[in-house]
Amino acid sequence: MPLLIICGQACGGKSGLANRLVTHFTKENTPEDSVHLISDESFYSCSGKDRNTVYGSPGLEKQMRGQLKDEVTRVLSANKMVILDAQNYIKGFRYELYCVVKAAKTTQCVLFLNCPLDQSLTHNETSKLYSEETIKALHLRFEAPQSTARWDSPLFETSPENVHELDLQMVEQSLTSGRALPPNLSTQNPPRLAADTLYDLDKMTQKLTSQIMGQMLNAEIGDVLLVSSKLSDDLIISEKLKVNKKLSMPELQRIRRHFLDFYKSHTFKDHSQVPNVFFQFVSNAML
Template structure:
């Protein structure tokens, strides 16, 4: 369900606006859940609670300063991954209330040119909420299409993951053993787990670098799993190492 991100300095009326939204949408039969900023857990807890509520059939309102554009971007990505519309409501005060603590960091005003800050609505002081426009953005707009960064990755079978881990470990073991045994740059290293293919290194390679390349290969392969590739995993990993080690 839709996500409304409130944004503004302390004392700008965000909590009042959240309650106005709850009352207005609730009167039309839409359940509204307000996720408020608290002390425990900080932004991480706030984001986690918003993400948890996005899976339910209720409008989610994040009542917090949300002063950092990086955090507003994280909330935008959460809405996009959930496949739900999103909007930003900037609350501005006529004058700051005395005794209010400033936000933890510098306040970065929202900018409608940023995709994570739009559609952007603004209210100041006692101005009424732009309810028709908010309603249209939240309840009548199609959800944003997911992209590679937010699309849930397909689940891999246990057999695929086990084979991927085992084969890449065996390849690394063979390469490290050959180097310890005196293999020189330019010499072909036999790798049984590589499906009959070997590896020619142009230079010595440390265990740390090989482990890093293994992690990268595993991460990439998990994003494009296919049981048809099981017999070729060793050869694919050798090709990846050959391209990566220059």
């Protein structure tokens, strides 16, 4: 069944929206157990850690994302509408969820509740869920979904003041009437790649790795790198890469080798996708 990913900044009203969605999807003679709500709240309860502790520790935050992804994977193949209520602010994590949806041969959509920093701080004064420092840090880290990215599409965006005007019927239609995502090519037998294709790929990723390393040496955590790749005389691809962690050259080389192994078992109809997918590998390594 479909996956609805709720995405948004801290203290923006995501949980209220999630509960409204559950009510909407169960109102018309639909069994309550046909809608499965997954929330980051369960991680705080089970771990005994508060939000400031989790978001202040990369290890704990990664553990929470892993638990959320595992739960989505477990129930998505069942006959349920799955709603994921969390910040989901990392582009790489949303891409991982997209891959889970593809493997399940179902549909998804992203619902972005965009809350400005001043409103997050104001709402937090009442709830006291976060420290001011944590809220500001989360806003700086936030990677907003883009409708042009296939893992963020279809995308519905709203704000705290307009959330009650959101057309839930249109959201539902995008999930139930949309075309199921095809499974990953890794589940199929790919054609053998030509030697010259692998050679070109090796050269391309070497150049990308060198560019990333060159810019990362002088970058600070939170900076955004702009890396360009010339695929032909008339086609130059530029990609942005946010520095969530400084990587060394040996680490980048290991990521590159992992990507080359991945490429050997996949096929790319459009080779302009290669830099984007490679940057996804690098971005995921910095989570």
